[in-house]
Structures are given as C-alpha cells and as structure tokens.
Amino acid sequence: MPYSGCDRRVHTIYYTCHREYHTRASVxxxxxxxxxxxxxxGHEAVGMRLLPPPPNTVREGRCLHFVSKASQVExxxxxxxxxxxxxxxxxxxxxxxxxxDSLAG
Numbered sequence: 001m002p003y004s005g006c007d008r009r010v011h012t013i014y015y016t017c018h019r020e021y022h023t024r025a026s027v028x029x030x031x032x033x034x035x036x037x038x039x040x041x042g043h044e045a046v047g048m049r050l051l052p053p054p055p056n057t058v059r060e061g062r063c064l065h066f067v068s069k070a071s072q073v074e075x076x077x078x079x080x081x082x083x084x085x086x087x088x089x090x091x092x093x094x095x096x097x098x099x100x101d102s103l104a105g
Contacts, residue, residue, distance in 0.1 A: 011089055014064055015080040019043075021064060022084060022092065026050040028066055030095040039095045045073040046095075 014021040015034065022030040028050065031043035048066035050058070058064060064075040 009083055011084050013082050013084050013088075014058065014075070014078050015082070016064070016076045016078055019075065021045060021066075021075065022088075023050055024092075029092050039091075041095050044071065045075075048073060 010025045012023050014023070018034055019040075020032040020034055021028055022032070026049055028043075028045045028048050031040045031045055032038065033040060045066040048068045048071075051065045051067045051072075058078065058081065060078050060081060063077055064073075066073040066075075
C-alpha cells in the first residue's frame with residue numbers, strides 16, 4: 001500500500017555536468033565534484049538558498065540559482081535530480097567541518 005501522506009524528505013541532490021549540489025530544505029549544504037567524487041567544502045554555493053524555493057520549480061535542463069545577501073551562484077543545467085541515501089546525508093557534517101577547518105587555517 002503506497003504512502004499517501006505529505007513528502008517529509010528534505011534532502012535533494014541536483015546533478016549538473018561537473019558538480020553535485022546537495023540541499024536540505026532548499027539550502028545548499030554540500031557540493032561534490034562529479035569526476036573525482038571529492039567534496040568541495042569552500043564552494044561559494046554552500047550555505048546559499050536555492051531560488052526559487054517553492055517545490056517542483058527546479059527541473060532537469062534548467063540552471064540552479066543559489067542566492068545570499070552578498071552574492072549569487074548560477075549552475076550549468078541540471079541533468080538529474082535524486083534523493084541522497086542515508087549514508088550520504090550522514091557525511092554532510094564532515095563536509096561542514098572541513099569548511100570550518102579551511103576557513104580557520
């Protein structure tokens with residue numbers, strides 16, 4: 001029997017040509033290089049809000065727009081939109097720690 005309640009999933013991965021943009025509730029929490037699989041903790045999009053935030057407004061073939069008060073980032077067109085597995089979501093705090101370390105050093 002399929003679940004008929006509201007979708008409570010808040011994490012999404014947007015795949016572009018060169019990057020994976022990982023979001024939680026429309027905020028970029030991590031960016032990973034698709035070719036090497038390496039996280040990019042200092043990427044400018046991390047911490048920015050996806051514009052426009054309403055659900056179902058981002059589609060394959062369209063660019064993403066991340067914004068903050070100070071700047072904005074536009075990606076190449078989205079190739080695929082998926083949900084991350086639990087193991088991936090659990091690594092986001094490690095990416096955040098890497099970013100903090102690189103800013104401190």
